[in-house]
Amino acid sequence: MIEGTLVRLRAPRADDLEAHLRWRNDPEVAHWATGADPHYGPITRESMERFHDSTLRQDPRSEATFTVEDMADGRVIGTADYRDLDPFAGRATVGVVIGERDRWGGGYGSEALRLLLGHLFGACRLRRVELETWSGNERAVRAFRKAGFVEEGRRRAAVRVGEEWYDGVLFGLLREEWTALRADAPRTPPAAAD
Secondary structure, three states: OEEOOOEEEEOOOHHHHHHHHHHHOOHHHHHHHHOOOOOOOOOOHHHHHHHHHHHHOOOOOOOEEEEEEEOOOOOEEEEEEEEEEEOOOOEEEEEEEEOOHHHOOOOHHHHHHHHHHHHHHOOOOOOEEEEEEEOOOHHHHHHHHHOOOEEEEEEEEEEEEOOEEEEEEEEEEEHHHHHHHHHHOOOOOOOOOO
């Protein structure tokens, strides 16, 4: 378990299925998470059960999905994952989805991403972390830049959303950039003793 101020990342459990099924079938979540990629949703319960079962059996040496819980009430609000982990090259691809709409814009996704990065650069000793989004998801683009990611390239008109075409935007973050960001972060003073 990896804990922050707003959220904790924990291993997925069988009882997370209902929340995942709800998010995958929510058109607005699908829109922002994937640009409405039809492979994301809608999804049947049977398909989601198979997918969820495979998530529970992931090998963390190559991929893992964490459940994102709200620290205040323990509510399951999203997922954070890494995949394509290559220990030789020292890199992985990450993703974060906050499926509960009432938690959007409150810093939950940003903190989940920071916790995941801390795990990958710390415990996994990676050299590079990357992710991709679509250019129409401006909130995600801002959040990734704020987390220190650098735009490294675009696949022009690669993502179709309805009848519109958007660029696929590739971001990367190197270990030394992550370390510099952490060094520049304001420190929370220790609590005063009573």
